[in-house]
Structures are given as C-alpha cells and as structure tokens.
Amino acid sequence: MAPASTGAPLPGGAPWDVAVIGGGNAGLAAALAARRHAGRVLIVERAQPPMRGGNTRHTRNIRCAHRQADGFTTGPYPFAELWRDLCGVGTGPGNERLAELTVRESETVPAWMSAHGVRWQPPLAGTLHLGRTKHFFLGGGKALVNTYHRAAARLGIAVCHGTTIEDLLMTGDQCTGLLTADGVIRARAVVAASGGFEANIGWLRRYWGDAADNYVIRGPQDNDGRVLAALYAHGAARAGEERGFHAVAVDARSPRFDGGIATRLDSIPFGIVVNSAGRRFYDEGEELWPKRYAIWGRNIAEQPSQIAYSIWDAKVARLFLPPMYGPAQAGSITGLAAMLGVGGRAVAETVAGFNAAVRPGGTFDPTRLDDCATAGISPPKSHWAQPIDTPPYYGIAMRPGITFTYLGVAVTPQARVLRTDGTPLRNVFAAGEIMSGNILSTGYLAGFGLTIGTVWGRIAGAEAARRAHDG
Amino acid sequence: MPMMDELFTEAQRQLNICNACRYCEGYCAVFPALERRTVLGTGDITQLANLCHDCRACFDACMYAPPHEFAVNPPEILSRVRLAAYGRYASAAHRPAWPHRPAWLHGPAWLHSPAWLHGPAWRHGRGALATAAVGVAAALVALTTLTGGIGALASHRGPYQVIPYPALLVTVLLPSAWSAAVILRGMARYWHDTRGPLGDLADWPALGRALAQAAGLRYLRDSECSYPGADRSPARRRLHAAVFGGFAACTAATLSAAVLQDILGIAPPYPLLSVPVIAGTAGGLAIMAGCAGLTVLKRRDEPPPGAADYGLLIGLGLLALTGMLTLLLRATPAYPVLLVAHVTTIVICFAVAPYTRFVHAGYRFLALVADNVERRRPG
Numbered sequence: 001m002a003p004a005s006t007g008a009p010l011p012g013g014a015p016w017d018v019a020v021i022g023g024g025n026a027g028l029a030a031a032l033a034a035r036r037h038a039g040r041v042l043i044v045e046r047a048q049p050p051m052r053g054g055n056t057r058h059t060r061n062i063r064c065a066h067r068q069a070d071g072f073t074t075g076p077y078p079f080a081e082l083w084r085d086l087c088g089v090g091t092g093p094g095n096e097r098l099a100e101l102t103v104r105e106s107e108t109v110p111a112w113m114s115a116h117g118v119r120w121q122p123p124l125a126g127t128l129h130l131g132r133t134k135h136f137f138l139g140g141g142k143a144l145v146n147t148y149h150r151a152a153a154r155l156g157i158a159v160c161h162g163t164t165i166e167d168l169l170m171t172g173d174q175c176t177g178l179l180t181a182d183g184v185i186r187a188r189a190v191v192a193a194s195g196g197f198e199a200n201i202g203w204l205r206r207y208w209g210d211a212a213d214n215y216v217i218r219g220p221q222d223n224d225g226r227v228l229a230a231l232y233a234h235g236a237a238r239a240g241e242e243r244g245f246h247a248v249a250v251d252a253r254s255p256r257f258d259g260g261i262a263t264r265l266d267s268i269p270f271g272i273v274v275n276s277a278g279r280r281f282y283d284e285g286e287e288l289w290p291k292r293y294a295i296w297g298r299n300i301a302e303q304p305s306q307i308a309y310s311i312w313d314a315k316v317a318r319l320f321l322p323p324m325y326g327p328a329q330a331g332s333i334t335g336l337a338a339m340l341g342v343g344g345r346a347v348a349e350t351v352a353g354f355n356a357a358v359r360p361g362g363t364f365d366p367t368r369l370d371d372c373a374t375a376g377i378s379p380p381k382s383h384w385a386q387p388i389d390t391p392p393y394y395g396i397a398m399r400p401g402i403t404f405t406y407l408g409v410a411v412t413p414q415a416r417v418l419r420t421d422g423t424p425l426r427n428v429f430a431a432g433e434i435m436s437g438n439i440l441s442t443g444y445l446a447g448f449g450l451t452i453g454t455v456w457g458r459i460a461g462a463e464a465a466r467r468a469h470d471g
Numbered sequence: 472m473p474m475m476d477e478l479f480t481e482a483q484r485q486l487n488i489c490n491a492c493r494y495c496e497g498y499c500a501v502f503p504a505l506e507r508r509t510v511l512g513t514g515d516i517t518q519l520a521n522l523c524h525d526c527r528a529c530f531d532a533c534m535y536a537p538p539h540e541f542a543v544n545p546p547e548i549l550s551r552v553r554l555a556a557y558g559r560y561a562s563a564a565h566r567p568a569w570p571h572r573p574a575w576l577h578g579p580a581w582l583h584s585p586a587w588l589h590g591p592a593w594r595h596g597r598g599a600l601a602t603a604a605v606g607v608a609a610a611l612v613a614l615t616t617l618t619g620g621i622g623a624l625a626s627h628r629g630p631y632q633v634i635p636y637p638a639l640l641v642t643v644l645l646p647s648a649w650s651a652a653v654i655l656r657g658m659a660r661y662w663h664d665t666r667g668p669l670g671d672l673a674d675w676p677a678l679g680r681a682l683a684q685a686a687g688l689r690y691l692r693d694s695e696c697s698y699p700g701a702d703r704s705p706a707r708r709r710l711h712a713a714v715f716g717g718f719a720a721c722t723a724a725t726l727s728a729a730v731l732q733d734i735l736g737i738a739p740p741y742p743l744l745s746v747p748v749i750a751g752t753a754g755g756l757a758i759m760a761g762c763a764g765l766t767v768l769k770r771r772d773e774p775p776p777g778a779a780d781y782g783l784l785i786g787l788g789l790l791a792l793t794g795m796l797t798l799l800l801r802a803t804p805a806y807p808v809l810l811v812a813h814v815t816t817i818v819i820c821f822a823v824a825p826y827t828r829f830v831h832a833g834y835r836f837l838a839l840v841a842d843n844v845e846r847r848r849p850g
Contacts, residue, residue, distance in 0.1 A: 140534070
C-alpha cells in the first residue's frame with residue numbers, strides 16, 4: 001500500500017507489522033527502530049504536516065550521559081552524574097530499574113540521532129548557555145521532527161497525517177487494530193507514543209479542580225490523552241502521579257494552547273515574584289535558573305487564582321531573554337502594580353521590605369550562585385538579591401504553563417504495557433510521555449523528556465517489530 | 472511612508488517572537504545579530520533582512536510558522552523588507568506620491584508599499600522596457616549607417632566596422648555610469664540607515680572577512696540551503712557560484728579586451744585562443760547555466776505574492792546568450808544584427824540594473840561588513 005501523507009485512513013489490506021500512534025520524537029524513534037526489523041511500518045499522526053510532532057515541536061535539547069566532550073557539549077557528563085541529577089529532582093525516579101535503563105541507554109542516543117540526519121548546534125554559538133549536560137539540536141524540535149520524517153520517508157515508513165485514534169481493538173491481551181473515524185487500521189503490533197493528557201482540561205480538573213481553568217498548556221490542543229484513556233479502559237496499569245507534571249512560568253497573555261517556548265519567562269531570578277495579594281511566596285534565587293525554572297510552574301499553580309507577578313528594575317532589564325509580548329513598564333512601583341492589576345500598597349510594602357533586607361556588599365553575578373542574599377525576611381532570596389530601586393520598573397503577570405503530564409501507563413523493560421493484574425499486553429508497547437511516569441515522579445530535569453522518548457521509542461519500536469514477526 | 476511602517480511593524484512582531492525563542496540561532500548570521508539587539512528599529516530590521524540569504528532553514532524549524540496563530544515566517548517577511556529596501560534606496564529621495572491607486576490594488580497592506588508599485592522595472596514596466604529596447608536598437612542601427620548600414624557588412628571584420636568605436640563607447644558608458652551612481656548612492660543610504668557613520672566602513676578586518684564570506688558564499692555553504700524545498704541541497708550554492716563566477720569572468724574578458732586594444736594596440740576581433748574569448752565563453756556559459764538553474768529553482772518555489780521576480784536572471788541570461796551568439800556567429804552575415812542585439816541588451820540591462828535584484832550584491836556585502844563590525848564591537 002502506498003504511504004499516505006495527508007490523512008487518508010488506511011483501512012483494509014494486509015495488517016501493518018507495526019503501527020505507531022503519535023508522530024512526535026518517541027513515535028518517530030519507534031518507527032525508525034521498528035523499520036530495521038519490520039517491513040511495513042505506519043505512523044499515525046493526529047496533526048497535518050505543518051503542525052505535526054506534538055510536544056516535540058517545542059523542544060530544543062536532549063540530556064544524555066557522555067564520557068567526554070564531543071564538539072557539541074563542553075565536557076563529560078558520566079552515567080553516575082546523570083543518575084545523581086535524576087535522583088535529585090522531585091522524589092526521585094518512579095521505577096529505579098527503568099530509570100537506570102534510560103540513563104544507560106542515553107549514552108548511545110546522540111550518535112543514533114546523528115545517524116538519522118539530526119544536526120547539532122556547536123556550544124559556543126549564540127547567547128544561550130549551551131552546556132555540558134545537554135546536546136542542542138540545530139533548529140529545535142520541529143527541525144528534529146522534519147528530519148526524522150525525511151529519514152522515515154527514505155526508509156519507506158508510511159505516515160498517515162490528520163488521523164485520530166479513537167480506541168484500540170482488543171481481543172484478550174492482543175490488540176488487533178486501531179479504530180479511527182474512517183475505519184480500522186489493522187496491525188500486528190502497536191506502539192502508543194501519543195503523549196500525556198495535559199491539553200484535556202476536564203481531565204486536569206479531576207486532580208486540580210477549578211485551578212486547571214487557569215493553566216496555560218504549552219503544547220498543542222491535540223494532547224488530550226485519548227489513547228491513554230483507552231489503554232486504561234483496556235486494563236492498563238497506571239504509572240506516575242496524577243498531579244505530576246512539568247510546568248514553567250509563562251506570560252499570562254500566552255495563547256491557551258501551543259504557545260511553546262516563546263512565552264516562558266526567565267526574569268524570575270533577577271527580581272522578585274509576588275502573588276495576587278502582593279506578597280512574595282518563594283525564594284527567587286534558590287538555585288541557578290536552568291536547575292530551578294521547572295519549579296515555578298507548580299509554585300504559581302499553588303497560588304491564589306494561579307497567577308503571580310515577576311517584578312524587576314532597570315538594572316537587570318537586559319540580562320535575560322526579552323519577553324515576547326514585552327513587559328509592563330512604569331516609573332514607580334505603585335504605577336507598575338496598577339498596570340499589572342495588583343494592590344499597589346501591598347506591592348510597595350513588599351518591595352520596601354525586600355530592599356531593606358538585601359544584605360549590602362554582595363557582588364552580583366548572574367552566571368553563578370553569587371553572594372547577594374537577603375537577611376531577616378521570609379521567604380529569603382538566597383542569590384542575586386539586589387534592591388529594586390532603579391526605574392523604570394518592569395513587571396509581567398505569569399501563569400503556570402503545563403508542558404506535559406507524568407501520569408501514564410506502567411511498562412516492562414521491553415516497553416510492553418502492563419495491566420493492573422501485573423501481566424503485560426501481548427503486542428502493545430508504550431514510549432515517551434505516555435510512560436514517563438515510570439521514570440519521573442515530580443520535578444523535571446531539562447532535556448530529559450526527549451531522552452525518555454528516544455530511548456523508549458527505540459526499545460518499543462524494536463520490541464514491537466520482534467512481536468510482529470513472532471506473531 | 473505609512474505602508475513601509477506596516478511592513479516593519481509586522482517584521483518587528485515576528486522578530487520579537489524569534490528573539491524570545493532563539494531556537495534558530497545556529498543557522499545563519501541573522502539570529503545572532505537579532506540576539507545582539509533588544510530594540511528593533513527600521514535600520515536594524517533592514518540590516519537583518521539583508522543578512523538573510525533566504526535558505527528557509529528557519530521556516531522548516533519554526534513551530535510558530537503558519538497555520539500557528541503566531542504566524543512567524545522570517546524568510547518571507549525579510550524578503551519583503553529586502554525588496555522594499557531595494558526600491559526605497561534606488562528611488563529619488565522625495566518621490567511624488569503615486570497619483571492614483573486603482574481600487575483593485577487594495578489588498579494586503581504591503582502591496583500598497585510604494586516600493587512595490589514603483590519598484591522592479593520589469594514587473595511594472597515590461598512595455599516601457601520593450602519600447603526602450605526597440606529605441607536603443609533603432610538608434611544603434613542608425614549608428615551603423617556611419618559604417619555603411621547594417622546590411623552592408625558581408626562578412627565579419629570587427630565590431631567597429633558595425634558601430635564606430637566612440638559611438639559604442641558612449642552608448643555603453645552612459646548607462647553604466649548612471650547605474651553605478653544610483654547603486655553607490657543606494658549603498659551609502661543603506662549604510663547610513665543601518666550602521667551610521669561612513670567612517671565605520673574603514674574597518675579593514677571586517678571588510679576582509681565580509682569579502683571572504685561573500686566570495687566563498689559562506690552562508691550558503693554553512694546552511695546547505697533548503698531553498699526552495701525542504702531538503703537541504705548544494706544546488707543553489709553551485710548555481711549562484713556559476714552566475715557569480717561567470718559574471719566575474721565576463722568582466723575579466725571585457726577588461727582584458729580593453730588592455731589588448733588600448734594598451735597593446737591589438738584591435739578586435741580576437742582569436743579563439745585569446746584571454747577575452749576564453750574568459751568570455753566560460754563566463755557566458757556559466758551565467759547561462761546558472762541563470763537557467765536558478766530559474767528552475769525559483770519556479771519550484773512557492774514565492775510570496777509579488778516576490779517572484781525573474782528580472783535579474785532574465786537580464787543576465789539574455790546578456791550571456793546574445794554575447795555567446797555574437798561570438799559564435801561572428802563570421803556569418805548574422806553578425807551585425809547580433810551585435811546590435813547584444814549591445815542593446817547591454818544598454819538596457821545596465822540602465823535598469825539598479826532597479827533589479829542586481830543590487831542585492833551591494834546590500835548583502837554591506838550587511839556582511841556591518842555584521843562583522845558588530846561582532847567585533849558588540850553593543
């Protein structure tokens with residue numbers, strides 16, 4: 001059957017050896033890995049080509065262990081250190097065995113990506129602090145998706161765009177096909193790589209209540225967890241925490257869905273953050289920003305009305321990436337508060353109290369944990385604390401921007417989906433965000449979502465191809 | 472110029488998104504240059520537009536490209552800014568307002584830009600061009616009466632037996648001088664708007680680097696351009712190199728002919744194994760191949776409305792074609808007619824050069840110089 005490129009469903013005909021649900025990083029890795037062992041591989045992608053790739057479109061780097069610097073990283077990042085970093089976020093890995101497998105397999109990922117056409121950004125180009133722990137691929141996630149699609153086309157992998165999987169057709173522990181609006185796609189083995197449910201506000205409300213209405217979803221609206229819900233209905237076991245997600249602070253003016261990277265804010269460590277009552281609530285200078293940016297989504301989600309305000313002054317205005325929509329700007333703190341819609345008196349009191357608590361004599365240095373700290377206020381600001389006293393003053397209202405959810409399906413080390421009774425489904429595999437809860441519990445390690453997707457995509461694809469042959 | 476403002480406002484909107492994202496910073500010089508700026512004025516945007524070599528890599532990589540609601544498409548908007556700048560810098564400083572704009576012209580705002588209406592001559596004045604060509608040809612034919620008329624030449628003797636040397640010299644030099652003046656004035660305006668003091672141009676390391684980058688097509692090489700499709704390919708770089716090298720070879724052929732004639736006193740026609748003929752033949756063939764290839768690429772492209780101008784490619788291709796035919800058939804009775812056709816092409820092409828994409832060479836070079844100056848002196 002000729003590969004369909006624009007969403008024509010592929011009912012009838014011989015069953016596909018491997019059908020992959022989802023054309024993001026995990027799904028593409030699964031399809032490319034499956035094609036090494038299986039003849040007929042199909043990717044079912046929900047979006048049309050310009051918007052394909054799900055959350056992967058918004059990614060830009062991948063965290064992999066490597067023994068030495070390789071031209072695209074600045075130094076070694078050994079297995080043990082990545083393992084330590086992973087154990088240090090949140091409450092540690094959900095399933096240590098699978099987490100360790102992820103870290104070990106990550107060592108071969110960059111070479112595998114290069115072999116499929118991915119290009120890398122040299123570490124010294126540009127102003128972002130490219131580093132030792134992450135590989136930055138040239139152009140970011142959409143370039144990655146398009147590169148993998150070209151590799152897939154060369155290998156004769158079929159792609160069905162614009163097609164939504166409504167359900168899996170199951171006979172006992174065996175999946176026989178995928179149900180679409182236009183018919184059934186028959187397959188010998190299936191890889192579910194369809195992401196989390198972060199764009200399903202109704203689902204989020206089950207765990208977060210009304211607060212979910214104030215969340216900004218950074219990825220596409222397609223990520224509604226339809227396939228995840230179908231797997232649960234067919235007896236799949238849960239992995240990960242219901243309230244587990246990766247969220248960052250984004251501009252409150254962001255679109256509800258798919259605003260991606262451009263609406264996130266990096267101003268927080270340079271000033272203070274107040275809530276709708278005008279009060280500070282968390283140490284803005286706790287850690288270097290790349291290590292702490294992921295905590296602020298949740299911080300804001302826990303504030304009244306799920307909103308907070310980042311405030312800084314002219315001294316630091318050019319030290320971080322300029323916000324897409326531009327900040328509010330005023331000559332006085334009360335003027336700024338009025339523009340932001342927060343109580344001017346409360347904010348002015350907070351700023352005055354903060355300024356008075358800044359210990360004099362520190363040397364401000366945004367590139368390291370400097371000695372500029374507060375004394376005698378709670379919460380403290382542990383680093384980069386400078387009085388906010390130089391007009392114009394700037395501010396931006398922020399919302400929690402949900403990147404992806406962790407609640408997913410439990411899997412075996414072969415990526416087979418486990419049922420609640422502890423037995424695996426025979427020919428259904430999972431990769432990427434839909435099973436990230438096996439590895440991440442709470443908290444996030446930048447670049448690790450793609451590591452999970454690539455590692456588990458490769459495992460799921462290879463195992464699915466084997467299953468298709470063994471019958 | 473309000474329409475200009477609209478174009479810049481849209482470019483500013485898109486580039487602010489780029490500056491908040493920065494995923495493309497590894498592709499070319501545009502994004503690092505953007506990152507050095509927090510405020511984008513019209514000069515900044517013009518400079519960024521001329522740093523863009525339209526490789527489309529950022530479009531392929533952009534998750535905010537249409538149909539995303541952010542509708543980011545840097546190659547397209549920068550191409551519009553570029554074309555508008557070509558028109559603006561080539562035109563008289565205080566141009567009279569367009570007298571009457573027909574109702575059917577009301578469409579997207581950028582269409583109203585004076586640069587679009589007055590701009591590239593071949594788009595808005597094909598008739599005028601044809602008339603001018605006929606006029607020039609007629610004048611040249613009239614000039615041949617000084618040598619006995621165009622039909623009087625039975626066999627090939629040399630160009631000045633068709634058109635007298637002083638007449639030919641003046642005919643070609645006039646449009647050349649005009650073009651050089653307009654182009655240099657445009658370049659000075661460009662530098663003034665984007666970088667400021669002309670003194671900044673005297674930055675020898677920056678000039679040297681820019682020259683090396685331009686001659687080596689550094690950015691086309693780096694990006695392995697994916698224009699016009701999504702697959703990276705060296706085709707555009709090779710074709711561009713053919714046109715560029717061919718143009719240089721033809722210039723060398725002309726200069727060497729001048730040396731032979733005016734210094735060594737050897738009158739044309741020159742033998743097949745002479746510098747002018749060899750360089751001219753190689754250059755002509757390269758230009759024709761390059762222009763044909765680039766035309767094919769352009770036709771495969773899905774250009775933004777109005778941006779698909781073939782003027783430069785057609786002009787250069789015709790120059791090379793008539794030149795080659797003149798050379799090839801110089802021993803036949805067709806020679807006088809072909810010579811008149813070639814000289815007519817030269818006159819027309821040279822005269823309209825400042826209003827075609829020919830000027831991109833100058834602005835692109837200045838953009839590279841400014842970029843190198845900036846890198847050395849950030850802020």
